Amino acid sequence: MNGNRIILLAVLTAAVLSGADLRINAANTGGFWVFTDTALQYKEHFEDKLKLNAAYGDLTLRSVFFVWFPSLPASLVESLTYVDYTVAYRKAPVNFQYGRFYATFGRGMCLNQYLDEDFRVDNSLSGVKAEVELYKSKLTMLMGKPRNIFFEENKYKIKNDMADQIGGVNLDIGLIPKTALGGRYVRINTRNDLEPGAFTELYGGNLGTSLGPFELYGEYARQMGCYPIYGGRLSGSGMLFTGGFSIPRLGIMGQYMDFDSLGFPYGTTYRYNEPPNPIKAGIGVTRGVDEKGFGGTITFTPFDQLSCEASHNRLFTHDGSGGVYETVGKLIGHPNEKMEILAQTEYIIRDSIEAIFIGNQNVFYKKQELKPMLDLTYDLGPLYVEAGYEMGLYNVIAFVKGTYTDYDVSLAVGKTEFMVLTLKYGWRDRTPEWLVEKITREKSWPLAELSWDISNRHNLRILAGAMRGGVICTGGVCRFEVPFKGIRLTMTSLF
Amino acid sequence: MKKALILMLFVVVFAAAGEEAIPAPDFNLQDIDGNPVILDSLLAKGPVFMSFWALWCKMCIKELDAIKPFFHEFDSLGVNLLAISQDKERAVPQVKPFAKSHNWKYVVVLDPENIMRELYNVQAMPTSFIIGQDKKIVFTHQGYKPGDEEKIIAKMRELFEKGEK
Numbered sequence: 231m232n233g234n235r236i237i238l239l240a241v242l243t244a245a246v247l248s249g250a251d252l253r254i255n256a257a258n259t260g261g262f263w264v265f266t267d268t269a270l271q272y273k274e275h276f277e278d279k280l281k282l283n284a285a286y287g288d289l290t291l292r293s294v295f296f297v298w299f300p301s302l303p304a305s306l307v308e309s310l311t312y313v314d315y316t317v318a319y320r321k322a323p324v325n326f327q328y329g330r331f332y333a334t335f336g337r338g339m340c341l342n343q344y345l346d347e348d349f350r351v352d353n354s355l356s357g358v359k360a361e362v363e364l365y366k367s368k369l370t371m372l373m374g375k376p377r378n379i380f381f382e383e384n385k386y387k388i389k390n391d392m393a394d395q396i397g398g399v400n401l402d403i404g405l406i407p408k409t410a411l412g413g414r415y416v417r418i419n420t421r422n423d424l425e426p427g428a429f430t431e432l433y434g435g436n437l438g439t440s441l442g443p444f445e446l447y448g449e450y451a452r453q454m455g456c457y458p459i460y461g462g463r464l465s466g467s468g469m470l471f472t473g474g475f476s477i478p479r480l481g482i483m484g485q486y487m488d489f490d491s492l493g494f495p496y497g498t499t500y501r502y503n504e505p506p507n508p509i510k511a512g513i514g515v516t517r518g519v520d521e522k523g524f525g526g527t528i529t530f531t532p533f534d535q536l537s538c539e540a541s542h543n544r545l546f547t548h549d550g551s552g553g554v555y556e557t558v559g560k561l562i563g564h565p566n567e568k569m570e571i572l573a574q575t576e577y578i579i580r581d582s583i584e585a586i587f588i589g590n591q592n593v594f595y596k597k598q599e600l601k602p603m604l605d606l607t608y609d610l611g612p613l614y615v616e617a618g619y620e621m622g623l624y625n626v627i628a629f630v631k632g633t634y635t636d637y638d639v640s641l642a643v644g645k646t647e648f649m650v651l652t653l654k655y656g657w658r659d660r661t662p663e664w665l666v667e668k669i670t671r672e673k674s675w676p677l678a679e680l681s682w683d684i685s686n687r688h689n690l691r692i693l694a695g696a697m698r699g700g701v702i703c704t705g706g707v708c709r710f711e712v713p714f715k716g717i718r719l720t721m722t723s724l725f
Numbered sequence: 726m727k728k729a730l731i732l733m734l735f736v737v738v739f740a741a742a743g744e745e746a747i748p749a750p751d752f753n754l755q756d757i758d759g760n761p762v763i764l765d766s767l768l769a770k771g772p773v774f775m776s777f778w779a780l781w782c783k784m785c786i787k788e789l790d791a792i793k794p795f796f797h798e799f800d801s802l803g804v805n806l807l808a809i810s811q812d813k814e815r816a817v818p819q820v821k822p823f824a825k826s827h828n829w830k831y832v833v834v835l836d837p838e839n840i841m842r843e844l845y846n847v848q849a850m851p852t853s854f855i856i857g858q859d860k861k862i863v864f865t866h867q868g869y870k871p872g873d874e875e876k877i878i879a880k881m882r883e884l885f886e887k888g889e890k
Contacts, residue, residue: 253747253748253750254747255747255748255750255845255846256846257846257847257848258848259848281843281846283750283843283844283846285748285750290750292843322753332838332839333838334813334814334837334838336814337814337815337817338813338814338815342814344813344838344839345839345843346813347842347848348779348781348850404759408759410759440758440759445818445821447818472818474818474819474821474822475822476821476822476824476825476826477825478825478828479825479826479828480825480826481821481822481823481824481825481826482822483818483819483822485818504815506814506815507815527819527822529822529823529826529827530826531826531827531828534828537826537827570787570871607787607871609871609872611872612872614870614871614872644870644871645870646870646871646872646873646875646876647870647872647873647876650870681868683867683868686864686865686866686867687865687867689849689867689868722848722849722867723848724846724847724848724852724865724867
């Protein structure tokens, strides 16, 4: 039994034996899929994540038991199982954590190791984190080894080198009313460092203020390090400004950012820092290495029956050779208490973001997409009905041009507090031959999903049919999801 | 097949798990105006309703919009109504303009590191909780379907009829 398991067992035993004030809660998500891959071979996927929290006085133990088994036996080596735990002691003004934890400094320009369970991103650190909160200020110190788990093409993968080591300190000062002042330093050692002194450091600061309905925030960060493998001095910097104006029924937000060689580690597909991204669809360009962008969103609710949102955002490389341009308009209307109408249009241009292999070369292309959608929900009392119609008009331009249109109709019938049955049918008018590698030859995607609330704390979802797949983006990280055809069972429980 | 059996076992075991009230974990966070939001301070005023939401979560916003008309009724009874934003740091600047533009009167709490989500073991968005003044979670609800707000409202009214306040 290794040291970590002894600690885990000791804390659990102490907590259980200590009796009266022990508070335990847990949650479980389990899933089983049977599906066909692109070669039409049947595959299986089983995953389960059990989270168990036990608290006794100021001491908390958080543990996660995760198993993922892909199809057996050929892929057995790819399975992923782990037991994570965190022992936390919190008594004002101190918060101390040992084990696995997450940390974001500022807006993530120096360090952003976070958990996003909704998109299956789990970027954590294993080590020690200590926080002290005094005089409306917070000092955080940490040291740990990162583990970045990513889910793509129906597989869980650890993307980073888990031998890397991160240490950092962050200070947020709130002494001055309505003003936020912060500073931070992060040091990262990797196996690729050519010599012990060749570590990478990131440092920066922020200043924010709130004046009546106005909010302003600015952050600057700098990276000093070495190019991996080849060596040579690498330096980079980044800045971010956001401004907000909020009054009842009206909200305006604007942002500007400029990142030059700030994304770390350089030359990899994962990041330990993650500079912000203005694109709502989550599409990144170089993820902090060579990016400049701006954006603005206005949300307005003139009266309770109508709310509107308009947004325009851009993110591009400094020389303009690639970028993403996004415009979104949304209207939500409630003609009466029972009905909701949602009308939305997205127009997105991805210029030289995606590439396809044509004629022995990787060709970057420009993709324009216009996606209008309409969604109607009507509450019939014990039942409700939701009907949706969505189109995606795609225009893809490389040295040849390809256009195609996707359509989706959906109908959901639900019984409040009990069950929802959703039927969805998607189809495509044509598949340009040179884009087959990206969008497949499939022409139709029928799907049925049943969501059953067994009780307030237990939900079972059964999904059967086909899903289109494609690029799914979150936080500047995009992953290509292969089309899915099969059955998924997912059970979530709180207990 | 073996895996399917394991899953079925999980289904049976967890479905059988009880619905009795469990203690609510402590929290100490900030709202969008920088004010501290501490569970013990809130419970001194009255029970707590809180819903976990995010800007990208359509059903979460529907739920909070659906409960909005009942805000004044429960606020006047001393219930604390919280909307816990699970948006990451990069989306934090959008939270306040969005909440204000929707004319939400809830205490909108920022939780970019998802500390609350971990503490309360939230598995799906939205998930809502009602915490009684005895610091016990008396109601949990995952997901939202139109009409679900009636169950939440009924539970809060029931709390007062039972003299929880």
